[in-house]
Amino acid sequence: MTKIIVRGGQRLTGTVRVSGAKNAVLPILAASLLATEGDSVICDVPLLDDVMTIQNVLASLGAQISYNNETMRVSAPLISSFEAPYELIRKMRASFLVMGPLLARIGKVRISLPGGCAIGTRPIDQHLKGFEAMGAEITLGQGFIEATAPTKLKGAKIYLDVASVGATENIMMAAALANGTTTIENAAKEPEIVDLANYINAMGGKVRGAGTGMIRIEGVERMKGAKHNVIPDRVEAGTYMIASAITGGDVFIEGAIGDHLTPVISKLQEMGVEITESDNGIRVRSGASLKAVDVKTLPHPGFPTDMQSQMMALLLVSEGTSVVTETVFENRFMHVEQFQKMNASIKVDGRSAIVTGGVPLTGAKVCATDLRAGAALICAALRAEGETEVTGLHHIDRGYVDITGKLRSLGATIYREEAEGVATAQAGKSADSATYKREKEVAVLKVQPTWA
Numbered sequence: 001m002t003k004i005i006v007r008g009g010q011r012l013t014g015t016v017r018v019s020g021a022k023n024a025v026l027p028i029l030a031a032s033l034l035a036t037e038g039d040s041v042i043c044d045v046p047l048l049d050d051v052m053t054i055q056n057v058l059a060s061l062g063a064q065i066s067y068n069n070e071t072m073r074v075s076a077p078l079i080s081s082f083e084a085p086y087e088l089i090r091k092m093r094a095s096f097l098v099m100g101p102l103l104a105r106i107g108k109v110r111i112s113l114p115g116g117c118a119i120g121t122r123p124i125d126q127h128l129k130g131f132e133a134m135g136a137e138i139t140l141g142q143g144f145i146e147a148t149a150p151t152k153l154k155g156a157k158i159y160l161d162v163a164s165v166g167a168t169e170n171i172m173m174a175a176a177l178a179n180g181t182t183t184i185e186n187a188a189k190e191p192e193i194v195d196l197a198n199y200i201n202a203m204g205g206k207v208r209g210a211g212t213g214m215i216r217i218e219g220v221e222r223m224k225g226a227k228h229n230v231i232p233d234r235v236e237a238g239t240y241m242i243a244s245a246i247t248g249g250d251v252f253i254e255g256a257i258g259d260h261l262t263p264v265i266s267k268l269q270e271m272g273v274e275i276t277e278s279d280n281g282i283r284v285r286s287g288a289s290l291k292a293v294d295v296k297t298l299p300h301p302g303f304p305t306d307m308q309s310q311m312m313a314l315l316l317v318s319e320g321t322s323v324v325t326e327t328v329f330e331n332r333f334m335h336v337e338q339f340q341k342m343n344a345s346i347k348v349d350g351r352s353a354i355v356t357g358g359v360p361l362t363g364a365k366v367c368a369t370d371l372r373a374g375a376a377l378i379c380a381a382l383r384a385e386g387e388t389e390v391t392g393l394h395h396i397d398r399g400y401v402d403i404t405g406k407l408r409s410l411g412a413t414i415y416r417e418e419a420e421g422v423a424t425a426q427a428g429k430s431a432d433s434a435t436y437k438r439e440k441e442v443a444v445l446k447v448q449p450t451w452a
């Protein structure tokens with residue numbers, strides 16, 4: 001079984017570079033379907049399994065794609081299919097984001113209900129409510145959704161019952177080519193929404209107010225491909241901040257944007273972690289003792305749910321009792337059981353987890369129950385006594401570029417053992433089999449485009 005092996009106890013020091021944001025690049029690549037002419041050139045595209053999934057979805061719809069050196073070029077002058085393949089959509093929730101662009105562009109789409117991390121029921125009612133308000137006719141059956149917009153989508157006033165990131169993005173993309181003006185009230189305010197709006201505007205769209213609760217989109221006739229740099233991944237950055245703090249380390253996270261991480265920075269400071277923000281990154285230094293704090297996840301600018309499990313790992317080594325409350329997803333405490341295998345003292349009570357800090361962590365065999373849970377287990381393992389084996393790596397590979405290589409470059413004792421049993425030493429980055437696997441995948445992308 002493929003696993004990551006961590007020997008705890010090393011203090012992390014040095015510099016780590018943040019990759020482009022997974023949660024920004026996925027909607028941006030979906031939005032590239034809106035351009036009827038010209039290539040889109042998307043820079044800082046991280047080489048992740050989720051990125052490969054979305055590029056395969058786009059290719060299956062008729063887009064032409066190439067990837068080289070973190071740059072993806074997409075052109076979609078013709079859309080050849082209105083059906084997004086089930087086996088790709090079920091893999092990743094964000095692939096559902098092609099629904100808005102397809103409806104706007106060709107007025108027809110057939111798509112299965114999306115898959116993704118099992119962190120809650122994750123309905124899509126707000127996406128569908130938005131499309132219906134714009135005139136789409138939607139039928140649901142046997143796990144599939146069919147939608148048509150016999151006449152062009154029309155601008156509408158849409159109020160979201162929950163400030164859903166995905167629904168805001170999907171509706172924004174559909175509205176970009178609709179007739180008239182759409183307003184989204186109670187829109188999500190995440191930095192990834194702003195990045196998507198910037199890209200849509202670079203393509204000739206007219207989106208205003210992204211980053212606030214009220215977004216206004218004036219539909220345009222046509223859009224052209226554009227060049228765009230994806231924002232740095234705030235969740236990856238936050239994860240390395242925790243990795244530094246949990247090991248009493250001193251790490252500069254290059255590329256991290258402080259404004260995107262305000263709630264995380266503020267909680268870490270409350271705990272006693274020293275944070276220095278600069279133009280090109282964030283330095284995170286931590287001493288021997290950290291204070292317990294309470295954390296409640298909320299939509300942006302609240303504390304991000306995608307950082308909840310990593311934060312819990314840090315609270316395990318703090319002094320005192322903390323209460324972690326998850327309000328965004330109803331089933332995002334599955335990592336608790338895994339932490340408990342590492343001797344953690346945590347009690348779940350409904351939507352809250354009561355964490356008793358300071359109980360020494362010990363290495364164990366654990367399994368990543370979702371993407372961020374996997375990263376959190378690695379953080380805990382960096383501090384634990386002895387060896388930890390983390391399995392369930394398909395989750396981690398969705399969202400972290402070369403996590404073993406990056407942590408090793410900071411001094412961690414961590415390596416990846418592929419299923420074939422090729423365990424490589426912790427020495428150089430290039431010796432890491434995960435990196436090798438990724439290099440192989442890039443090579444495949446280069447020589448054998450999926451649209452061929």
Ligand SMILES: CC(=O)N[C@H]1[C@@H](OP(=O)(O)OP(=O)(O)OC[C@H]2O[C@@H](n3ccc(=O)[nH]c3=O)[C@H](O)[C@@H]2O)O[C@H](CO)[C@@H](O)[C@@H]1O
Nearest residue numbers: 023094122123124125126127162164165166167306328329
């Ligand atoms: C690819 C991507 O960007 N994923 C992120 C995105 O997921 P995603 O876009 O799926 O998350 P949403 O913001 O839509 O979900 C937030 C909450 O709204 C609910 N909801 C959502 C849509 C809907 O139609 N009806 C409804 O009730 C969900 O069940 C959840 O409880 O935002 C989440 C919340 O910050 C993050 O954890 C994910 O990492």
Ligand SMILES: C=C(OP(=O)(O)O)C(=O)O
Nearest residue numbers: 093094116117306371372
């Ligand atoms: C939950 C996440 O992703 P997704 O919405 O793609 O499942 C995440 O990035 O932590």
